[in-house]
Amino acid sequence: MTQNFRNYMDILDELYILDENKQPIKPESLEQWSDWRKNENNVQVALDTFSWGRVSTIFLGKDYSNFPNQEPQLFETMVFGGEYSGKFWRYSTWEQAVAGHQEVCMIAI
Template structure:
């Protein structure tokens, strides 16, 4: 089972070692290659990106993550296996943040 991945185009590819993964991260840290999408809705920023590691240790691995930062949905998170799923999930999250409100606490 592999835990570390790099992106080749929009396709995750398993790497052979932690050092190879770290070298990949260092090479893309200042680029937007890992960013799938980012959208601002009011006080919230919805960001979807490639993490490069599988925290679920599942099959298929979950390597992409959408996170809501700020606003009433702050902390909402969803993970995906593919770039296409991540893009669809990002768009779905944007619509939900735009059209739903949380109950008052």
């Protein structure tokens, strides 16, 4: 039981939702995180469609940073189709994600 609780807390520690100002905050529970993510508007940052495919930027809701002292990597832009298909970029903040999305759209055109 203690091990399961510890695992639950470890998982919860990696999860985030966004507040009303698009700032990442920790959810109070796994249920809150799951319910919050069900609303597509909470997750989608930007989406652009082109003749060759699309560029999508989302809030991941989980920290994908690779190193302990690295800022949380919570947002991701991914290209679907075209020359850059499958390439992705990650960001820590909403503002970085929006700017990164626009940059990737310009590169991928």
